[in-house]
Amino acid sequence: MAKEKGEKTVATNRKARFDYLIEDTVEAGLVLTGTEVKSLRQGRASLVDGYALIDGGEAWLEGVHIPEYTQGTWTNHSPRRKRKLLLHKHEITKLGQRIAQGGYTLVPLKLYFVEGRAKVELGVGKGKKAYDKRHALRERQDTREAQRAMSTRRNVGE
Secondary structure: OOOOOOEEEEEEOHHHHHHEEEEEEEEEEEOOOHHHHHHHHOOOOEOOOOEEEEEOOEEEEEOOEOOOOOOOOOOOOOOOOOEEEEOOHHHHHHHHHHHHOOOEEEEEEEEEEEOOEEEEEEEEEEEOOHHHHHHHHHHHHHHHHHHHHHHHHHHHHO
16 A cells, blocks of 8 residues: 555544634644544544543543444444543643643644544643633624625626
């Protein structure tokens, strides 16, 4: 099999950017079994309920759903198992200190392959309040209406 080039996105967590104010991002590798990799290569994963935590000097990814491989046998994995993240020690301590400050959490934003290796992009985020979410929705709606008005104005002028 030829070596893969570039980046192939498997799953993104669009809801995370809505629910959290992402201040910093970090890329981490994943420790996966064979059937998990095959399932990811088919483009099947969900990051919606996922989160990362620091436990005993190691980083772990929990709640991410990677469905069982359809052609797998008894060697198949459990879909929501705890997966180890591959990070340097200084990155783990930095993230651990950031989370210990309070109010911060590690949220998986994107799951992808870089040159054949599975990676996850983690965001250090602070939860948004309900009024912040309403404000973001209102801004998005206003910009959409402005774009629509400008495009109709351009079409009328022609």
